[in-house]
Amino acid sequence: MTEGVIVKALSGFYRVSCAGAGSVTCRARGKFRHAGEKPLVGDRVRISVREDGAGTVEGILPRKNAFTRPAVANLELLVIIASGAVPVTDPFLIDRLTAVARRRECVCAVCWNKWDLEQPERLYETYRDAGFPTLRVSARTGEGVDALRALTAGKLCAFTGNSGVGKSSILNCLDKALALPVGDVSEKLGRGRHTTRHVELFELDNGALIADTPGFSSFEEDGAAAGCPPEELQYAFPEFAPYREKCRFPDCAHVKEKGCAVLAAVDAGRIARSRHESYVRLYEAAREVPQWQRKGPP
Numbered sequence: 001m002t003e004g005v006i007v008k009a010l011s012g013f014y015r016v017s018c019a020g021a022g023s024v025t026c027r028a029r030g031k032f033r034h035a036g037e038k039p040l041v042g043d044r045v046r047i048s049v050r051e052d053g054a055g056t057v058e059g060i061l062p063r064k065n066a067f068t069r070p071a072v073a074n075l076e077l078l079v080i081i082a083s084g085a086v087p088v089t090d091p092f093l094i095d096r097l098t099a100v101a102r103r104r105e106c107v108c109a110v111c112w113n114k115w116d117l118e119q120p121e122r123l124y125e126t127y128r129d130a131g132f133p134t135l136r137v138s139a140r141t142g143e144g145v146d147a148l149r150a151l152t153a154g155k156l157c158a159f160t161g162n163s164g165v166g167k168s169s170i171l172n173c174l175d176k177a178l179a180l181p182v183g184d185v186s187e188k189l190g191r192g193r194h195t196t197r198h199v200e201l202f203e204l205d206n207g208a209l210i211a212d213t214p215g216f217s218s219f220e221e222d223g224a225a226a227g228c229p230p231e232e233l234q235y236a237f238p239e240f241a242p243y244r245e246k247c248r249f250p251d252c253a254h255v256k257e258k259g260c261a262v263l264a265a266v267d268a269g270r271i272a273r274s275r276h277e278s279y280v281r282l283y284e285a286a287r288e289v290p291q292w293q294r295k296g297p298p
């Protein structure tokens with residue numbers, strides 16, 4: 001019996017990478033199907049290998065977390081690739097993703113790519129000051145690539161961001177051996193969405209396993225609220241932490257309450273207004289979800 005990580009799943013076959021021992025193509029035992037369990041990319045699994053080299057997934061080790069879109073387990077770091085140049089990233093999308101990731105106990109990093117074309121300094125500072133690892137990157141000039149390589153080293157990561165923002169270009173910078181196809185922005189915008197649906201983890205020479213996932217739209221089903229009760233959404237905004245205990249009312253929603261210390265911090269410029277506006281949008285959306293429809297984190 002050997003342990004490994006599923007790096008690719010395609011029509012019932014799983015490619016399992018075993019540390020230092022290459023990879024094995026496996027089928028899963030029927031018992032998973034019967035139990036309604038499905039091995040996911042990112043799962044740590046126990047496999048058996050027959051003499052002819054055919055592998056079988058025998059067991060799935062406990063998951064740290066699981067995402068449905070993209071279908072990936074055990075994500076440690078979500079790298080949100082954003083851009084101030086075309087296609088320009090809407091900060092609300094970043095805020096929604098940071099909330100989804102937080103709900104799954106996954107760390108988020110915000111990577112401002114195409115820094116050679118546009119330098120959205122204010123937005124860079126917004127996310128840095130909110131407490132996220134935040135980078136200025138250019139896949140064109142190589143700026144920030146070493147910092148990203150250090151940040152991702154040894155972790156199971158996913159890159160996300162709208163099509164054309166430079167995910168594949170950055171991956172190619174991180175590890176030249178990948179040679180992923182890079183698209184033309186106008187062509188991508190015209191086509192509207194990514195064609196690849198399956199998830200694959202690329203193994204980089206810094207020990208990172210990185211999924212190049214389809215765009216933001218795919219994350220949407222995890223939802224504005226991600227099944228999050230409205231009163232828990234505040235924890236997805238780490239920059240509220242120093243203030244939320246100081247509000248006049250202990251059950252303060254930090255939306256428009258009197259004596260709210262979070263709102264005071266926004267007015268004083270200590271919390272970015274755009275982040276608070278996103279919080280309010282997500283809070284209102286979360287309130288619309290009836291209690292019985294809310295899912296707990298997987």
Ligand SMILES: Nc1nc2c(ncn2[C@@H]2O[C@H](COP(=O)(O)OP(=O)(O)O)[C@@H](O)[C@H]2O)c(=O)[nH]1
Pocket residue numbers: 113114115116117137138139140141161162163164165166167168169170181182183184185188
């Ligand atoms: N100037 C500049 N262009 C970039 C940068 N990163 C990516 N691009 C270009 O943006 C386009 C889309 O890149 P791609 O990596 O395919 O984006 P993806 O859809 O997110 O994987 C390509 O034409 C790239 O050459 C960058 O940092 N600077």
Ligand SMILES: [Mg+2]
Pocket residue numbers: 167168169181182183212
């Ligand atoms: Mg790509």
Ligand SMILES: [Zn+2]
Pocket residue numbers: 244247252253254255257259260261262263
């Ligand atoms: Zn408050």
